[in-house]
Amino acid sequence: AQKVTQAQTEISVVEKEDVTLDCVYETRDTTYYLFWYKQPPSGELVFLIRRNSFDEQNEISGRYSWNFQKSTSSFNFTITASQVVDSAVYFCALSAFNQAGTALIFGKGTTLSVSS
Amino acid sequence: DADVTQTPRNRITKTGKRIMLECSQTKGHDRMYWYRQDPGLGLRLIYYSFDVKDINKGEISDGYSVSRQAQAKFSLSLESAIPNQTALYFCATSDFGTGEDTQYFGPGTRLTVL
Numbered sequence: 282a283q284k285v286t287q288a289q290t291e292i293s294v295v296e297k298e299d300v301t302l303d304c305v306y307e308t309r310d311t312t313y314y315l316f317w318y319k320q321p322p323s324g325e326l327v328f329l330i331r332r333n334s335f336d337e338q339n340e341i342s343g344r345y346s347w348n349f350q351k352s353t354s355s356f357n358f359t360i361t362a363s364q365v366v367d368s369a370v371y372f373c374a375l376s377a378f379n380q381a382g383t384a385l386i387f388g389k390g391t392t393l394s395v396s397s
Numbered sequence: 398d399a400d401v402t403q404t405p406r407n408r409i410t411k412t413g414k415r416i417m418l419e420c421s422q423t424k425g426h427d428r429m430y431w432y433r434q435d436p437g438l439g440l441r442l443i444y445y446s447f448d449v450k451d452i453n454k455g456e457i458s459d460g461y462s463v464s465r466q467a468q469a470k471f472s473l474s475l476e477s478a479i480p481n482q483t484a485l486y487f488c489a490t491s492d493f494g495t496g497e498d499t500q501y502f503g504p505g506t507r508l509t510v511l
Contacts, residue, residue: 324507
């Protein structure tokens with residue numbers, strides 16, 4: 282069975298702190314994709330990143346970085362120098378190629394609160 | 398203008414009523430999806446469509462039906478709404494043809510069934 286676990290339900294930090302959101306996935310497929318989405322208080326879902334299972338290079342985009350480790354089935358997301366605008370619910374998701382990308386399997390989300 | 402639009406954005410209805418939620422996209426994507434979000438449960442797939450003639454049930458399709466009227470339009474219906482269908486509903490689209498298949502979401506419809 283495929284599954285995504287975000288063990289951290291809620292995280293609270295103070296502005297300028299670094300924070301890491303954990304994501305652990307389960308799949309038997311060798312080809313798959315991992316995603317992170319952001320849901321700010323306004324409610325929309327914003328796509329942040331897509332990573333395929335053959336690309337284990339870490340990625341950095343501004344204050345955001347992602348660490349993909351197949352050995353531990355993890356795809357963690359770090360925000361450096363957090364800001365109040367980073368307050369949101371963050372979802373990790375998995376899509377398996379042999380299901381022809383039929384759907385995303387979402388974790389239950391991590392609510393990040395950044396205070397000033 | 399938004400690439401994926403959903404109407405209505407908010408709806409309050411009563412038990413037993415028929416409700417239709419609509420989704421339109423201007424992204425030219427072939428695939429469309431309906432998800433529901435419940436607090437603490439993440440998003441779960443209701444139905445998905447690979448093209449106008451291909452519609453498939455997702456994880457939680459009971460109590461729902463869909464119609465793909467055109468490549469750009471995908472509607473979700475609740476034939477007889479019940480209170481536990483109160484949720485935030487999202488439409489999403491993706492373009493399998495490019496090989497990327499990243500799903501992009503609409504703004505959501507908040508449905509309350511009394």
